[in-house]
Amino acid sequence: LDEALIFEIGDKNTTGVDLPEPDTNAPNRLGGMERAADIGLPGLSEPETVRHYTRLSRQNYAIDLGLFPLGSCTMKHNPRLNEKVARMPGFADLHPMAPTSTTQGALAVIYQLAEWLKTLTGMPAVAMSPKAGAHGELCGILAIRAALEARGDARKVVLCPESAHGTNPATAAFAGYEVEDIPATPEGRVDLAALEARLGPDVAAVMITNPNTCGLFERDFRKIADAVHAAGGLVYCDGANFNAIVGRVRPGDLGVDAMHINLHKTFSTPHGGGGPGSGPVVFSEALAPFAPLPFVEKTVDGYELVEEETAGDHHQLSFGRMTAFHGQMGMFTRALTYMLSHGADGLKQVSEDAVLNANYILRSLEDVLFAPYADSGPCMHEALFGDKGFAEGMTTLDLAKGLIDEGFHPMTMYFPLVVHGAMLVEPTETESKAALDQFIGAMRSVAERAIAGDQSLKTAPHYAPMRRLDETLAARKPVLAWSDPGLV
Amino acid sequence: LDEALIFEIGDKNTTGVDLPEPDTNAPNRLGGMERAADIGLPGLSEPETVRHYTRLSRQNYAIDLGLFPLGSCTMKHNPRLNEKVARMPGFADLHPMAPTSTTQGALAVIYQLAEWLKTLTGMPAVAMSPKAGAHGELCGILAIRAALEARGDARKVVLCPESAHGTNPATAAFAGYEVEDIPATPEGRVDLAALEARLGPDVAAVMITNPNTCGLFERDFRKIADAVHAAGGLVYCDGANFNAIVGRVRPGDLGVDAMHINLHKTFSTPHGGGGPGSGPVVFSEALAPFAPLPFVEKTVDGYELVEEETAGDHHQLSFGRMTAFHGQMGMFTRALTYMLSHGADGLKQVSEDAVLNANYILRSLEDVLFAPYADSGPCMHEALFGDKGFAEGMTTLDLAKGLIDEGFHPMTMYFPLVVHGAMLVEPTETESKAALDQFIGAMRSVAERAIAGDQSLKTAPHYAPMRRLDETLAARKPVLAWSDPGLV
Amino acid sequence: MRYLPLTDTDRSAMLEMIGAPDVDALFVDVPSEAQLAGPIHGLPMHASEMAVERHMAKLAGQNMAASSVPFFLGAGAYKHHIPASVDHIIQRGEFLTAYTPYQPEIAQGTLQMLFEFQSQIARLYGCAVANASMYDGSTACWEAVAMAGRVTKRSRAVMSGALHPHYTNVVKTMAKFTGDTIADAQPAIQPKADNAGLISRIDDETSCVVVQYPDILGRLPDLQQIADAAHSKGALLIVVNTEPVALGAITSPGELGADIVVGEGQSIGVGLQFGGPYLGLFAVRDPKHVRQMPGRLCGETVDAEGKRGFVLTLSTREQHIRREKATSNICTNSGLCALAFSVHMTLLGEKGLRALAAENHRLACIAADTLSVLPGVRLLNDAFFNEFTLLLDGDARQIVRDLAAENVLAGVSLGRLYPDHPELSGGLLVAVTETTTEEDINALAAALKEKLA
Amino acid sequence: MRYLPLTDTDRSAMLEMIGAPDVDALFVDVPSEAQLAGPIHGLPMHASEMAVERHMAKLAGQNMAASSVPFFLGAGAYKHHIPASVDHIIQRGEFLTAYTPYQPEIAQGTLQMLFEFQSQIARLYGCAVANASMYDGSTACWEAVAMAGRVTKRSRAVMSGALHPHYTNVVKTMAKFTGDTIADAQPAIQPKADNAGLISRIDDETSCVVVQYPDILGRLPDLQQIADAAHSKGALLIVVNTEPVALGAITSPGELGADIVVGEGQSIGVGLQFGGPYLGLFAVRDPKHVRQMPGRLCGETVDAEGKRGFVLTLSTREQHIRREKATSNICTNSGLCALAFSVHMTLLGEKGLRALAAENHRLACIAADTLSVLPGVRLLNDAFFNEFTLLLDGDARQIVRDLAAENVLAGVSLGRLYPDHPELSGGLLVAVTETTTEEDINALAAALKEKLA
Structure with a gap:
């Protein structure tokens, strides 16, 4: 049976909620902006709604049905405990701008997750607010650009391997950079010699995925990082494939300056048919001061949310704000739950x-x-x-x-x-x-x-x-x- | 793809839970009953478990997938609010023998539901503990027998129409009665004349479904009831089809002495592939004193659970106990939620x-x-x-x-x-x-x-x-x- | 109304097709004096989801959730941790909103699950065959007594005094009507179950002996001895278990000679729920008794193409076929609870169940040691699994109520279970599971100490 | 580990097949100095589900859930009642655990839902085409500014001072790097939005004008006037909406001339969640702008048998095809939140959305009337939907904190949103929805009265 569209099943007089009939004669204070025309939205009763979406769902493939071998996407099992925890009222029913005295548990989640991401990557700082992997890449590249500009160094080029995820060049371009390819060796890794040859005063950064998209570990990563640093550039690592090394290898030990972590890959928050994701970014000492607002700090009085109002002098180098609130809290609770479950x-x-x-x-x-x-x-x-x-x-x-x-x-x-x-x-x-x-x-x-x-x-x-x-x-x-x- | 059995997929060393490894050398206080042999239970990891049951579920038909026209089964939509309410910790995580000072909200649910069932049926009493429709039938027939025995009247026969649900004769037999058929008219209703002819001092009760299993209302129900009462018998009404008349007709106005109500039919608690059900039984004045324990009463100090410990003199006629605790609380919360949603x-x-x-x-x-x-x-x-x-x-x-x-x-x-x-x-x-x-x-x-x-x-x-x-x-x-x- | 899809336009069109002037015309067979004129009085009008949820949440808030306080209640209902995936699975619409699998071609999900469930129960109980569930442990217990009567054609049941009093009451209530005779022993407050007393009651008229294992006081009777005694008189041994987790640590009743094993499955997957819905388990050791079993059975077969599949079978035992000659009147059972049990048991597996049982026992030993050294407190049991009886210097009923006011749920008093036995008034049943923490145990010890000082 | 199905036996067999002596041999390409010897330090070892759940529940318990107190926060995130069926549906494994629908033959569930979602948003916004979602309202806002630059080939954005300051900051942050110029007005504390001031900033270099509707102070600017002014200079009008429920009561931005409409969809189906995940909405009035849109688009097509179906389309705009020439770098978006929105909107329908909007407005009017008569309190707005600005005699930041200590969450202070504008320190944004009761309003009134006395 084909499933019709809601526009074919529903009508404008049916609804699946019980709300008081509006008093159409009541005075309003809408200042003359009140709607005249129909919107054109179909409504369904609750039984029809549940049936429509249940039937639709059955046309999907999903991890719950079988192996989902999408390379680079890390489609692993999504524990149901994580879903349960994310729905606890103290997390799910909490306003982002509630006074911090009433959100200490939530800030503790962000802080704890941030600490453990730093531990797992061996990096000294992390920005939690990026909303997905590509947003995290943007965060990393903006921090790199902010750091370079802070030292008056207006480099123009970002180097990416041909095998890079499309988001890498798109991000670099979105941040105002020119993108150039790095060639690969016949065995599927970055060609170190070619890279070294290209490095120079115009190269702001390289963006390298490690393990790379050929499924290989970049053996020479440390050498690449040293070469880039020697040439005055910075190293962005695409962390999409962090699942291969989590708990065994710390990217910070390889010379990375910034790396995003897809919580929806490595830490098992559900993909949901295309999102939401979550893309915290870890930073090296060189980039840490430029991290975006907001973030959570621990003080003697508890956890503090550092944002425009409270940032003050000690975070004046921050390159700004990437999103309205504090990031994907719903994914943080799930990821932290996952980390606690697995442990070291x-x-x-x-x-x-x-x-x-x-x-x-x-x-x-x-x-x-x-x-x-x-x-x-x-x-x-x-x-x-x-x-x-x-x-x-x-x-x-x-x-x-x-x-x-x-x-x-x-x-x-x-x-x-x-x-x-x-x-x-x-x-x-x-x-x-x-x-x-x-x-x-x-x-x-x-x-x-x-x-x-x-x-x-x-x-x-x-x-x-x-x-x-x-x-x-x-x-x-x-x-x-x-x-x-x-x-x- | 066929879904293998858990016994074919799992093994005795795999588990989907993380519990401490037992210390096999620790002393125990099992008094020599400790298990020696394997049980033979297969275990699966959580991902395998979720996948196994998700796949299995997709081989089922369900209301959520389409119309489910089983006559006499009342397969209606199951609102998801009811599921949410039943899972509130105050209901789901409550022990049946917790001190009643700590369960006042739960007792209020049972009391409120009982009151409304009495209102909807126009009957003065209700027993809440029966676990399903057939258990409710048993409850009703036992009350009838207790009432008859209390007046020293050991009648032996229960009359059922040929069109009755199989549970009716089975219940009567389980309660120690002989069962005889009542003939039907060509138009699908009980043959009043034939019934009257059969009535006599050996007939304990008639069991009639109304609306009946031919989908018809028993027009002569009141006359039937009067005739049965005149002959010294009692009237059991099978309430499986109450959904046809709920809110419009009160069985108490038709001369019913006992009727069970399938909460999983009329009041939309989910059938769950065959249960659990819930079968409260309403009683006439004649049967009310014989209702089983336990039940909930409202006092000036709050709600009281009347059971063996507290029943005392004023419930000495109760025919006993039908189940270990107070009935299907999980169904009560759902049914009450459903009633509140619909209202009168x-x-x-x-x-x-x-x-x-x-x-x-x-x-x-x-x-x-x-x-x-x-x-x-x-x-x-x-x-x-x-x-x-x-x-x-x-x-x-x-x-x-x-x-x-x-x-x-x-x-x-x-x-x-x-x-x-x-x-x-x-x-x-x-x-x-x-x-x-x-x-x-x-x-x-x-x-x-x-x-x-x-x-x-x-x-x-x-x-x-x-x-x-x-x-x-x-x-x-x-x-x-x-x-x-x-x-x- | 959000659950009613018909619009007034639909209703008019449908009435026209039917040829009825209005909906009242469809109720023409109902005598007019029995029809209500408008919405019934005494119920409120319909309400929004938000309003209903708030009302129910308020009532829920008036209860003390077990997990919110130190908690030691058992006596046939146990608080265990249930993995989140169990609830996820039972909420799948395809399981939740399906009916009894009468059309097997489109119900293999439920049927295969039931076959797996039956197999798990059979193994857990050490039996050949288990059914697809009963209402709960207490009704399963009566059904077992009734079945023993059919098998032995005798009607005298000998029941242990240490069977859960609610179960005993259910059996006695039914027996009053069926004419079965019940010989039940008194609860003997002693460190070991009174096997000798029980055995002495077995005679040539005895259809069955009913023993709980572990018993209501938490003791572990030697079933083998009772089985031998029963069998020598031609009676069946019925064993009742209300804590399936125990069977991860102790030998199964079937292995010890029980003929029928019944029990409450609530511990695995189902949850407390203030007493219901629960899960009645029912199994027989000897396959030749299958045709006397009550309840549904799922069996293996093949489809027209030879593919393995499952169907409800042997339904000639059941009421919808045999009517007054059925083995029981049961129809709807506890299907969804059986699913919850089966999912949880699959997650546990042999390894997990044994570890769970070990953890329960370990913590129960700690609790027993901690509590039994308090002044005014004595431990009754020689042996126990995760529940034991304390004898307090005082009225345990009142102490339980007093400690509840201090937010400690101390256990179930024997006085509540046995209101007619004043000599048991000092008894307190204390259950300990993997959810019990050492802080909980210490909180109970402190509260008891203060109360008994 | 409960999430890892491999047993040690499996691991050995697999290593043998691979020809590796041990798992370390598979990490041979990682320099040994970069490999950790054992489990990493600084994280605990693995824990049971029960232990983890308890830990997280403890943290959750340290937060004041919005529904547990009188609650009036808004400013871009609103507390609305979400029907239980919404969460049931988004927890279906087939939706929850699916990936981006790159294989349309086995992803029609997600794809048809996205097509329906896009259609709902287009109608709600009065636009021709909406995309399949962005991260949230603020990032959608920047993407709209960037898109306006591509369409007009200009780089000067004129932004209303009454745009949510977080949104303004996101745009400014991005503009610092892209070289776009941002002309933003100051927030004008006056009863009506400052249309004239905004219009005066539009010039021939202007790519777009960005206006919030209702604006951050709850006012309702006349969009038509701004649209005309922008269009006369060749600029696009971008309208930002952070409360979609409002569009059940007020005319849609598209109908009033907006070229790009973006917003936050959190109000419908998604919930508060401490700020994320939320749901960025993005639509264009003129279909000719479709190819400059960021993000995924789902379109209708047919399969090999001519059956209607849906696919992701026009992906030549996107990063995975166009790489550095893409319209945006966005990849993962807010698919599951879009589903939640779409289900909730389907339950509402035209009728329900209008009733919901009317109820929000009705209660907001009551709140405004109740609060504005208090001593030391003045209502700023001439007009509003469900949120308005109060001017308090005092520092609203401190008052909010003080009332929180009394379990009243009074609103969002303008001082927190505009830390650099001390003149706004008395401003308090108060949001009222269908979840607000009259008792809540009275509780806030009482608390404010006492505080300002």
Whole structure:
């Protein structure tokens, strides 16, 4: 059964709430701005609403249904305890501008989480307010720019590897920088010599993902950082893949100046179909003074929220404010709950199991799928494959859609750009060996069909809620909102 | 993908909880009863557990997914507010034997609900502890027997219509009575004359469902009650179908002595795949003194729980105790929340819409399906059809399985027994006209196939999670527990 | 009304299709004198979700939640930690809002869960077959007595005096009507359960012996001895368990010779809920007794394509088929509580259940040691699992009420359970679980010490 | 660890298959000096669910929940009643644990919801197209300024002084780096918004005018006038709304000429949550501006069988395709909050939203009348929706803190929002919603009266 749109089911006289009928003759104090025309919003009764969204939900794939091997996305299990904690009234029903005497527990959560993020990264400062990974990148780059400007050094260029997440160059550009590529070695890592050659007085920063998007640890990271620093630049590390090393390796020991942490990846806050995320940024000593407002400090009287009103002199270097309030509190409570659950020993096990699972997949499939960097040694938390060896006309997209028919969400496709027809598989640590074996079997089967040129793959999926969707049509004639004027 | 059993996925060393490792050398005070052998219980990690049950759940049909037209079962929408309220710590985290000074709010819930049940039924007393409808029936019949015995009147027979729910005769037998049938008139109601003829000094009670299981109101109920009373018997009314008249008709005005109320039907507590239910029983003056313990009374000092310890003289006639504690508190909070939400005006609308929806179905399908009592006038909350007119070999079961392929749960089948191939359809008031029209279209289509003798119906369902299941095999060679000894 | 989708426009169109002038015409069969003119008096009018939630929250706030204070109540209902994922799963609409799985093709979720549940209970109880649940432990207990009567064709039940008095009362209430004879022993306040006294009551007319394990005073009777005695007279042994966590530490009743094992499953997954809904468990050791069992049974079978699947089976025992000849009148049971139990038990597994039991016992030992050295306090039990009986110098009923006023919920007094036995008035049942902290124990000790000083 | 399914047996088998002697061998590329020897110092070891829940509950208990006291805070975050079914739906695993719908064949649930959400926002804002959400209102505001720069190819933004100061600060922070010029007016403490002052700042270099509606002081500026002025200079009008409930009572910005409408959606379905996650809303009146919009867009299409379906579209604007040439760097947005908003808005519908707005306004009028007659209190606003400014004889910052100690959360002081404007120190923003009772209003009145006496 197709699920109709709310605009097709509902009408303007139905509602799923019981509120007093407005007295349309009552005087108002809206100063002449009162609405005349209809808004055009459909309403449904509660039973219809629950049914509509329950049915819709069943057209989604989700971690709760199966392995979700999106490389670089770290789709791990979301503990239900975290959801319960985030809904405690003391956290969920708290106003961001309530007097701090009434929010000490919330400020303690932010402070504790900040402390542990600093501990886990080995960095001396952290900005908690960025709303997601890309927002965190922006925070880091702005701090770098503020620090450089504070020393009167108006550098213009940010260097990113070709394999970088798209957010890296977009962020640098958004912050007013020119972006240049850093080449990679044949084994999938940053080309240190080429980088050193490019460094100079115009280079503000390099942005490097580590472990990188080929699933490899940047062995030379420390050398890269030293070279950048020697050339007067700063080092931004994209922390999207922190899950591979959390609890085992501290980025601060590698020379990083700023790194964002996706709480919705490493610390298991739910992705929710595309957000909300949360992207705290840790800073080195060099950048710490430039961190944005607000933040939480611990004083003898309790926890203090440092914002415009209270920042005063000792935070005058802050580059400003990135968002209205204090960041993603709902994600902080979940992430802290997750950290408390795992503890130091559990987090170490997390990264070890994540890496073990990825290597198990890499080695189980390298005989059938082209694994460009398999000879470079173990991968970290994700395994990278390419489409070399597929029959003429068969693509990574076809394999992905075939995987849907096997009951799995596909891996990340066509990223990183450095590998043709890239397939980036990240199982995470919350998959059992049995689940991995099932997935490996499915991948093997679809890969063999792609190699053999099985044309039925071209029209996959066949057993999904929908057949292959026409994305070209959607972009050529965009229909972005319900437009039937006949809503009654 | 088939979902394996927990015994096939889990093992005895995996667990989804973090508890201290037991010190196996610690002394214990188990008095020599300590367990030696393994229990044989499989454990799963939390991610595996959530996934297992989430996947399993998706093989179920439910109200949240669509109309659930089981006649006599009243599958209406379950408001989520009720779930939220039942989980408030003051209700959910409360021990049944906590001192009553610490449970006044809970006792107030029971008292308030009891008062309103009495108001809605027009009856002077209610027993709250019965755990489900059948338990309520038992409670009512035991009170009847206690009352009769108290006056030294050892009657032996209970009369039930042929169309009664199976629980009625089973209950009467469980309480030590012989059961005899009451015949029905051709128009689907109790045959008053035949009943009167059967009454006599051996008849303890009649058990009548009203509205009855043919979906009709027993027009002569008052006359029946008067006749039974005149013959020295008592009147039990099965309240399973109370939803048809709630807020509009009070059974107490019709001469009822005892009636159970299924909170999980009329007052929308969720069925949960087969329970828990809740079956409070209202009593007439004649039966009130015999009601079971415990119950809640209001005193000047607050609410008091009357049980063995506190019952004393003024409740000496109570026939005893039916269950360990005070009844289904979790259902009481939900039912009271539902009553407060609807109020007197809303409950009246409930019964009116329930009856309207049923009549709409009856009149929309009577041209294609045999409706034995359609000429008797309007139905109440459910519409009854029979299989007359189906092609040779086509059965109600086939139609039901065909309905599954149309995306709907089937109606109640082969009940009541008085109509051949009975189909009892109860839409409830929480279905929209659009949902009814969709269902009617599906019923019409399947009915036409049954009449035409479409053989594909014999093997339906074709599009469900499973094909038709072999119930004979299950009963012939019962496999009632996982028995593989190989659990590791 | 937010739960009613019909609009007035819909209603008019539908009445027209039906051919009725108004909705009153649909109630034509109801005698007019029995119809109310308007909304019923005595109930308020409808209210918004916010208003209702506030009203109910206010009532909830008038109760002292168990987790908000030092808490030691047990006596058949135990406070345990329930993982958050349990509640998440039972709130899935597909489980919560489904009906009894009468159409197995679209109910495999519930059915497979029930099959797994039955299997878990059978193993936990050391039995061959368990059913798909009963209302609660007390009603399961009566059903077991009734079943023993059917199996043995005898009607005299011998009941331990250390069976939960509520359970005893439920059985006696039913027996009054069925004509079964109940021979019950008195509760014997002594360190060990009175096996000899119980065994001495078994005769050739005895259908069953009913023993609680651990018993209401927290003691651990030697079941093997009773089983042998019962079997030698042709009677069945019914064992009642009200704390399933205990079975992670002690030998199962089935292994010790029990014929029918029943119990309360509330400890695992269900929660306190002021007494209900709870979860009745019911199992038989010998598969030949299956056809005398009450309640629903889920069994394995195959579908038309040979795929494994599950159905409700052996329903010829049940009321909807056999009517007055059924093994019980039970219809709706505790399906959703069975799900909660099964999910929690799956999270625990063998390893977790054993660790949970060990932790309960460890803390109970600490509590017993801490409390029994107080002046005016004596520990009755030789042995116990997570609940034991203290004998206080004073009226335990009053002490419990007094300590409640000081925000300590000290336990269940024997005086409340046995109002007719003044000699038990000093008895206090103290339950300790993994949720009990050492601070809680010390708080109880301090309060008791002050009260008894 | 309860979240880690691998057993040691699994780990050994997997390492053997990989050909690695131990797990350390998989970290061979990490320089050994950067590897920690054991569990990191400074974090505790793992803990049980019960222990963690207790710890977090203790912290939660140290906060004063909004619903537990008379509560009047607003200033961009409002306490509204959220129906229980909203949370039920967003906790469905299929929504909660899904990723961005990059594979539309198995993500139609999220995609159709986003299409419906976009349609709801477009109508609410009186616009042609809305995107699939931004982080929050403040970041959406900056994105709108940046977009106006792209559309007009100008870089001077004129900002109302009555825009939420946090929003102004976010824009200014970003502008420092992008080189945009910000001309912002001062907050004018007067009964009506200073339209004339704002219009006077618009010139031929102006990319956009940014106005809040209702503004930070609760006033309702006449947008039409500003729109005309902006358009006559070739500038875009950006309207910011932080209280979507208001749009059930007042005319939408799009209908009044706004080119870009952005706002905070937290009021509907999302809740307070101490400031996040919230829901950035972003819409454009003219469909020709769609390709300059930031963020994700969901569009209608068909599948291979011609069935209607939905996909993310026009992604050539986005960072993962266009990298440094993208319209924004945003990737993850507020999908689940958009779902919560959309479910709540569907429950409300036209009828419910209008009734909700009317109820908010009715209670706000009562509050304004009750409070403004107190000695030492003056009502600033000529007009307002559900929030207004009081001018107190005293330092409102201190009064707010003092009343908090008496368990009354009186509002947001202008002194906290505008620390550099001592002349605003008497200003108190008071927000009133359907959750405010008359008892709450009286409690605030009593507390204020006593404080100002």
